[in-house]
Amino acid sequence: MTRLHAPDAMSPLPRAGGELIDAIQWAGLVGRGGAGFSTAVKWRAVVERSRGQAVIVVNGAEGEPQSKKDRVLMSMRPHLVLDGAFLAARVLHARRVVLYIGERHDAARAAMLRALAERPDQDRRITSFVPAPARYVAGAEAAAVHMINEGVATPTNVPPYPFERGVDGAPTLVQNVETLAHVALIARTGMRPTTSLITMAGAVARPGVIEVEAGTTIGGAIERAGGAGSSSRAVLVGGYFGSWVDTQRGWDIPLDHAALRQHGLGLGCGVIGVLSHSRCPVCETAGIMRYLAGESSAQCGPCFFGLRALADACTRIAESGTNGQDLERLRRWTVDVSGRGACRHPDGAVMFLQSSLQVFADEFSRHPAHGLRRTA
């Protein structure tokens, strides 16, 4: 069953109530926005508090620079995403639906709004559109809520969590667009979704979005993207909050949550980034850390100062060569910074860095001084 390439059209929604939550649970659906959290658990938390006031936030912010899958999905199957959103609205007794779409995702926004215009009155009336600023943290749950409520796309403290008090102070479901598409497929077919969307990035012949069947391995996905030749050093699984794995070691690992977890990996936002042998992993790491440090919303000291210090230390190693003091600092600071922000931005950045330090231990321990080559 493919999702991306099926025709996308409006058709009446199947009747849905609490049993859809059971079906979602049975299907084992977990979020595709990055955290991989159980969708059924989230829906239950909202429905039991809703009292007809709940709000559904359709998260199409897609702030991860290398990710394209949410945009492609919104562009090609907008009705499928809206099906999921309005099914959620029915089952959770929502009074409002918000389409939260990255402000630079023009084609996706146009397709979603065109599809919305074709929906029945009752659905259109409760739906509004809010552009998500093009910042990494703007897609985080609490930042989406903050943006919709007050026009500021920075995360806020939790608790209260969005499912307790979110948009308009009401219980709020923030759900990634691909997760919602899965919900629609479960409701329409009664079957477990068997595919997921992956963005292939970096040193592959054909970067872009592919839809892979369950059981597809990392190597299989690389081959679907035209292959990476024999020149690939490592693969970043799950985007900038993800983890590296040696290409050889990762080749046969299936792209599903359980299998990835066994290897200390996670699907995250579904980006598979292939690093060529011709690129320096230390410089690559420094570049990504610099980006993530710059994307801190600068509200929490350990995140703002900590990520900047980590990026600086990486840059020093990249530009001036390995030195023991900075390596020691990287190890200490990754531990210090983790878990000490209002949102999980520092945790994600530190997980990424820890995996770099582990997978590229050799490169980090004897990096020559060759300047920071900017990466694409």
Add this chain to the structure above:
Amino acid sequence: MTQRLNLTVDRIKCDGRGLCAELLPELIRLDDWGYPILAAGPIPEHLLPLAQRAVEDCPVLALAIRRAEAVKG
């Protein structure tokens, strides 16, 4: 039943001057940028009065004592 009380800090409010670490070094140390790192686990009974004091003296009211189940998930 004894209540398990934890120290928590509001990371957005905290401006990291580190008064709390001076008052309660047993449970709070500062990172390299001056922001508090709290010891994991419940506050030992004998340190409760000091913890209370640190909470009251935090200039921006960022420090709090919470029942254990209310920590972040």
